[in-house]
Amino acid sequence: MSQVFEPDELTVQEKLDRCEAILHYRFIDHELLERCLTHASVAKTRLASNERLEFLGDAILGTIICEMLYHRFPEAAEGELTRIKSALVSRNTCAAITRELGLDDCLLLGKGLAIHNDVPSSIMAGVIEALVAGVYFDGGMEACRRLIERLFGQRFEQTTQFDRSRNFKSQLQQFSQKSFGETPIYQVLDEKGPDHSKCFQVSAVIGPQTFPSAWGNSKKEAEQRAACNALLEIQGEQGDSSASRP
Secondary structure (H helix, E strand, O other), X not given: XXXXXXXXXXXXXXXXXXXXXXXXXXOOOHXXXXXXXXXXXXXXXXXXXXXHHHHHHHHHHHHHHHHHHHHHOOOOOHHXXXXXXXXXXXXXHXXXXXXXXXXXXXXXXXXXXXXXXXXXXXXXXXXXXHHHHHHHHHHOHHHHHHHHHHHHHHHHHHHHOOOOOOOHHHHHXXXXXXXXXXXXXXXXXXXXXXXXXXXXXXXXXXXXXXXXXXXXXXXXXXXXXXHHHHHHHHHHHHHHHOOOOO
């Protein structure tokens, strides 16, 4: 069995080495890798943290995932591709991947965060985006694409194999009543178009939680898509909470 280190036992160099091993990618510019892992809580200035890299990485990640979906589903409509993409690049999914791979042990955090085992999901998600941008700068778009395929491969298969013929409203209702003792409600957020051809934007709501919205050519269709968004997000949250590392 390999030795397990606690985060505070690792030096900066050990964290960089571990990160490269996890990513199966060796950086030419190790200062860039260090910045990818540096949270604002420990950086000398916010510009020295990974925040700017997160900004770029978010866009690159979305673009490559969209390209993968475009080629995988040549007959899927824009709305369905958007729904699947939103689930794949969500903060919950990125944070779950960070924990599952052990990238959270590689983070460079301020003392206030480093002493806690439960690092916020927003920080967990941000490091994936920063690393995507880092690999893009260090090795180019093809290296970045290969990284994303490795990091998101399993999630991509799980999400895209999600049965699109399911009655999502029924599935969500059964889950919600069993898990929370509540029935989902659906809120119409917006509508567009003439009376004879309206589109509706709807969100599913369970208790205090509102899930990502969806558009449909009717309220019924929008509600089904909103229920599907909710199920996908719950799926991501469950993967996050059940993630374990050796």
